[in-house]
Amino acid sequence: MKPTALALAASALPFLASPAAAQSLYVTAGKLLDVESGQELSGQCILTDHGKIVRIETCGAVPAGAERVDWSAYTVLPGLIDLHTHLADVTESADTAAPIKTSPQATALIGASHAWATLRAGFTTVRDVGTYRGLTDVALRDAIAAGWVPGPRMFVAGGYITTPGGGGELNGVMPNDQLPPDMRLGVSSTPQETRAKAEYLFDHGVDFLKLIATGAVLALNTDVNAPELTEDQMRAAVDVAKAHGSYATAHAHGAEGLKAAIRAGAHSIEHASLIDDEGLQMARDKGVWLVMDVFNGDYIDETGTAEGWPEEALQKNRDTTLAQRERFAKAVKMGVKIGYGSDAGVYPHGLNARQFAYMVQWGMSPLQAIRSATVDAATLMGKQDEFGTISPGKSADIIAVEGDPLKDVRVLESVSGVIKQGVRYR
Known part of the structure; x- marks a missing residue:
């Protein structure tokens, strides 16, 4: 293996000691992109629990036991x-x-x-x-x-x-x-x-x-x-x-x-x-x-x-x-x-x-x-009921980007936030 590859592989090793666990998250979206309709909704929050999306609602108080993720400055869309x-x-x-x-x-x-x-x-x-x-x-x-x-x-x-x-x-x-x-x-x-x-x-x-x-x-x-x-x-x-x-x-x-x-x-x-x-x-x-x-x-x-x-x-x-x-x-x-x-x-x-x-x-x-x-x-992949949209019951796979990808799709090249199965990685 090349030394650079060894260094890259080693960069992942700290995660081996403590596997991430899904928390309940309350994600505040600046704009929420509905990829099915193409609509961008403002003032929406996403509640997740046990790795799943529970509901999408007008933002309010953070539910008991949930951690707030402030993505109010970003466009939020499915992973x-x-x-x-x-x-x-x-x-x-x-x-x-x-x-x-x-x-x-x-x-x-x-x-x-x-x-x-x-x-x-x-x-x-x-x-x-x-x-x-x-x-x-x-x-x-x-x-x-x-x-x-x-x-x-x-x-x-x-x-x-x-x-x-x-x-x-x-x-x-x-x-x-x-x-x-x-x-x-x-x-x-x-x-x-x-x-x-x-x-x-x-x-x-x-x-x-x-x-x-x-x-x-x-x-x-x-x-x-x-x-x-x-x-x-x-x-x-x-x-x-x-x-x-x-x-x-x-x-x-x-x-x-x-x-x-x-x-x-x-x-x-x-x-x-x-x-x-x-x-x-x-x-x-x-x-x-x-x-x-x-x-x-x-x-x-x-x-x-x-x-x-x-x-x-x-x-x-x-x-x-x-x-x-x-x-x-x-x-x-x-x-x-x-x-x-x-x-x-x-x-x-x-x-x-x-x-x-x-x-x-x-x-x-x-x-x-x-x-x-x-x-x-x-x-x-036949997995449309499991992930691919931000919808209740689906996997909490959510990302955040600066700007509007419907106006400039290249903003997706620089992601600011990543949640996968209810775990925040970025």
């Missing part, structure tokens, strides 16, 4: 949700061998520092969509849930279901069959193997499955246009997920692999960089969500070029960045369902909110962008 993160992994760099140089134990500790940065940035829930060190995300999720380390609520995939040498493999470091077993938990060549790998992942605690339908921008020796998992393999995985009361999401850049994933029953598509008109129509008609990371192409180009990332990856990024944004704009106009996913881990964790401005630039209203990271993201 944010990022549907595409990689907390339990090393951050992308020029060293393509970094994941194998980092032990599973060190990876989990690095993940703890990533989780803390993400929570402080206002993201109280994430869907972590894969790690090279399989199941480290399960361990991190469980540590956060137990209160051992601070971080967002996590839903995890455990690893990548991918073809040998595909976009979910650590290619170009050594012969793939010599990689450690925990880095190949989902590698499969037939529908039968895919079904078995999917069952293994659910048996070991994952929440959903991540399918690699096409090559990847940052995976060496893969073609973003080329289909990888077959439609039958993906259908087998989807069937397993449904049997476990869950779903599968598919990484897909190229149009043909993406459409195969939709036909196979994928619930959502990650990236969708080169989706064609037929694919957009299929997604809209079947209610398939698109999770398009329209920010990080700039980061890859600027930082990757400066740091000497592999030229193959940089060129694939150049080939897909503008194309993805143009297709995002078309998807917005067509009314395709879009969830907020940043691909944090390609860039430093904690910068997740930088994508909001890109979504607005490419066709969304500020409210649409905010909804994609709150109520819509919760709906994608």
